[in-house]
Amino acid sequence: MKKIRYIIIGVCAALLSSCGNDWLDLKPSTAIETDGSLTELRDFEFVLNGAYSSMQSSNYYGANMMCYGDLTGDDMKSYKSTSTNVNYYTFKFNKTNGPSDFWGVYYGIGKNINILLRDIEKIELVPDRIITTPKMESLTEQVYYNDLKGEALAIRALLLFDMTRLYGYPYTKDNGASLAVPIIDQVVNDKNVKPSRNTTAQCYKAVVDDLTQAISLLRNVKKEGKINKWAAMTLLSRVYLYMGKDKEALETATEAIKGAESTGYKLWTNDEYAKIWATPFNSELLFEIVNLTTDSPGKSSIGYLCTKYNMIATNKFWKKYLKNMPNDVRSQMVSTASQSKPFCLKYPAQGDKSYEDANIPVFRLSELYLNAAEAAVKRGDISNTRKYLAPIYARTGKSLDDVADKDITLDLVLEQRRIEFWGEGQRFFDLIRNNKRVVRTDCLSEVPEEARSFDWNYYKIVLPVPKHEMEYNENMVQNPEYELH
Structure with missing residues (x-):
């Protein structure tokens, strides 16, 4: 293969350095050639593995994405003022000290994904020819091609979705009119190109477009450590909920549940719940970030940050849902060694790995059930709300049959989301996108009064554009409220 100028991802060295990932069968690439370097389907899988490897970073799903979604909410808090990511918890960001980690991940992984998506269109396929993939599967070239392209589109959608909910106000607050982030969907070789921010509505449209195409391409199979059809549909149903498109959210989640369960996925039983987290690739995990002892974030990982008390349950959550609900199997997911x-x-x-190297669940089958229940209750469809909420509600040790129709409410569904996804980075976003108030009652003294009770009108529910972006790119604008403070 000819030597051509390389694009090197503009993220810290820790994010980009990669050891071999045995679970992927191919070493990942986090630096790829800018023009004409991808000529075989195997090359594209190589690049995808690099994207998955970079997603392990503590700057993304390895820790910070999870920490942000929980520490900004009401059910987890920093243990002390020196805990890792305490700035998320205290909302101490301003226009000069906003985090740049998320921005770097978005541009870094996105650059390589866009090169992949450009070059894969140039591949001349023999559609019916059978080839053997690195996973020793026999597939036609067309099926393999579709799967690789579908994964790339889904990863790009996930990146943009996360950035939009970090930097843009909730879609339903102003119908997506607020500015979010630039949509990076093309290969840019000119270093002088300086994109401006797109609106939240434009970003969500791009996410939906990518996911819709991805779902049409991805195979109906389980994949260990990679995004499959059902994971992409879980994300799409979540996106529709964030947009207030409840009909589409219900339809997507319903179809995905049926498809995933026909493929062998199933909800954990109450007996399994507490123990099964130690088993990778189990029946409820549609997509998880895979960590190995050789390439995990280690002491920067979410496993380490939780176990070493950087983030703990708030007194309110601990007393109401963990301590006083012993029959709820989810109450077993908190350490009782020290109250x-x-x-x-x-x-x-997990297995011979330390908690520092634990895999990170991103999409679970339980989310599809709760997405369907939330969409249904918002549509006044109590029958479907009961249908999809009941299996999750059963984890309380009670039956939803004993709950009257008048009590089947959005608040009940959100409460089950609250308990189910505690520690998985969803609580803050679930409250804010529904314009529910975040009330934080047992805060560290460093938390300012304005950050103890707020709704989606609080300007700090979105992050400021990083300082270096503002200095480098004259087309970039800051969120207005940050300019005033």
């Missing part, structure tokens, strides 16, 4: 340090047990040691 002053009730930490999350969802990132345990």
Whole structure:
């Protein structure tokens, strides 16, 4: 292969350095040639593995994405003022000290994904020819091609979705009119190109477009550590909920549940719940970030940060949902070794790996059930709300049959989301996108009064554009409220 100028991802060295990932069968690439370097389907899988490897970073799903979604909410808090990511918890960001980690991940992984998506269109396929993939599967070239392209589109959609909910106000607050982030969907070789921010509505449209195409391409199979059809549909149903498109959210989640369960996925039983987190690739995990002892974030990982008390349950959550609900199997997901340090047990040691190297669940089958239930209750469809909420509600040790129709409400569904996804980075976003108030009652003294009770009108529910972006790119604008403070 000819030597051509390389694009090197503009993220810290820790994010980009990669050891071999045995679970992927191919070493990942986090630096790829800018023009004409991808000529065989195997090359594209190589690049995808690099994207998955970079998603392990503590700057993304390895820790910070999870920490942000929980520490900004009302059910987890920093243990002390020196804990990792305490700035998320205290909302101490301003226009000069906003985090750049998320921005770097978005541009870094996105650059390589766009090169992949450009070059894969140039591949001359023999559609019916059977080839053997690195996973020793026999597939036609067309099926393999579709799967690789579908994964790339889904990863790009996930990146943009996360950035939009970090930097843009909730879609339903102003119908997506607020500015979010630039949509990076093309290969840019000119270093002088300086994109401007797109609106939240434009970003969500791009996410939906990518996911819709991805779902049409992805195979109906399980994939260990990679995005499959059902994971992409889980994300799409979540996106529709964020947009207030409840009909589409219900339809997507319903179809995905049926498809995933026909493929062998199933909800965990109450007996399994507490123990199964230690088993990778189990029946409810549609997509998880895979960590190995050789390439995990280690002491920067979410497993380490939870187990070493950087983030713990708030007193309110601990007392109401963990301590006083012993029949709820989910109450077993908190350490009882010390009531002053009730930490999350969802990132345990797995096999011969330490908790530092625990895999990170991103999409679970339980989310599809709760997405369907939320969409249904918002549509006044109590029958479907009961249908999809009942299996999750059963984890309380009670039956939803004993709950009257008048009590089947959005608040009940959100409460089940609250308990189900504690420690998985969803609580803050679930409250804010529904314009529910975040009330934080047992805060560290460093938390300012304005950050103890707020709704989607609080300007700090979105992050400021990083300082270096503002200095480098004259087309970039800051969120207005940050300019005033």
